[in-house]
Amino acid sequence: MTNKISIKNDLSPEQHEGLFRTLKVRFEKNMKHHKDLEWINVQAKLEANTEKLWSLNGMEITGGEPDVVGYDEKTDEYIFYDCSVESPKGRRSVCYDHEALESRKEHKPEKNAIDMAAAMGIEILTEEQYRELQKLGNFDMKTSSWVKTPDNIRKLGGALFCDRRYDTVFVYHNGAESYYAARGFRGSLRI
Template sequence: MSMAPKGGSSIKKVEVNKSLSTEQAKELMKTLQSRFEDNMNRHKGISWAKVEAKLNNNKEILSSLFAMETTGGEPDVIEYDQATDMYTFCDCSAESPSNRRSICYDQEGEDQRIKKGIHPGGNAVELASKMGVELLDEEQYRELQEVGEFDTKTSSWLKTPDEIRKLGGAIFGDRRFDTVFIYHNGAESFYSARGFRGLVRV
């Protein structure tokens, strides 16, 4: 895992776009349907028609899915909660979303770098908020790994418990040797092979 460029090197800021045209919305729906149908192992027994009906009535969630898609997340359905009648979309790209990397964990961590003249691509907590998605926590990350193999060459920041963050740390996960590992770094850390994964419910 290599560290992102430092001092004097320019790191492109991660951009979030939630504004999509009618045509882009149609294309996104086609992409989501195709991915859904190609990966039925992630959502056995779930009907695309029902998911589609939900999305057609929720432009805000569609905008968040657009942001996930355009930053390399490849969102797909991984769960249906019968009690709430809600479907969960999660970033299902094989590796950590490609256009969300070289980022610190949160704004405080990013500010520590900026004070030293180092400018990361952003931070996971702020970007997730802008996208309208929930940053995966450890439990959700492990559940995602049950429907596929993710982050075998990369890693992803995870929502960090307050007691760890207060001490300066932040957690991330990856998959190596067919095993899911959860590690820690300083929240100011940023790597070219680490982004974050998010989820939305509809």
């Protein structure tokens, strides 16, 4: 466990610099995602919470294109979501959770959404958060994304996913063990 933590938080100075540069460019390019927020304040928060950079880097390298989507005044935290146009490429073809993965007898996917999110130190988006994201643009027009599924649905073997079609956000259900090349998951991170 100790090795995992040291590896987890061990970004090189070049990786730090590259991530900051990428996040700043994205922040400035997408001001509609975070009206009235300033990069200098986000950067200060990131520099004070460097352990979270590993999670942001994980979001980035799996294709999530994380960006600031809000600021919580009560907790003094910036909120990042995966803002890639389609579900992150490095997180597709996954079933919903470990239980679903273990239930498959054959043709198992390599990973599952819930465990991947936990390993990255992020939370899978809820349906409400997914709908908030969709107010910022058109996401998942060709793909879909698992969302946090209520316990009562999950206990019955199901899981929820969302996408955007016909200028409308749809919420669907599937067996939690299902997986598709065009379905992944989006995450959130508070810093």
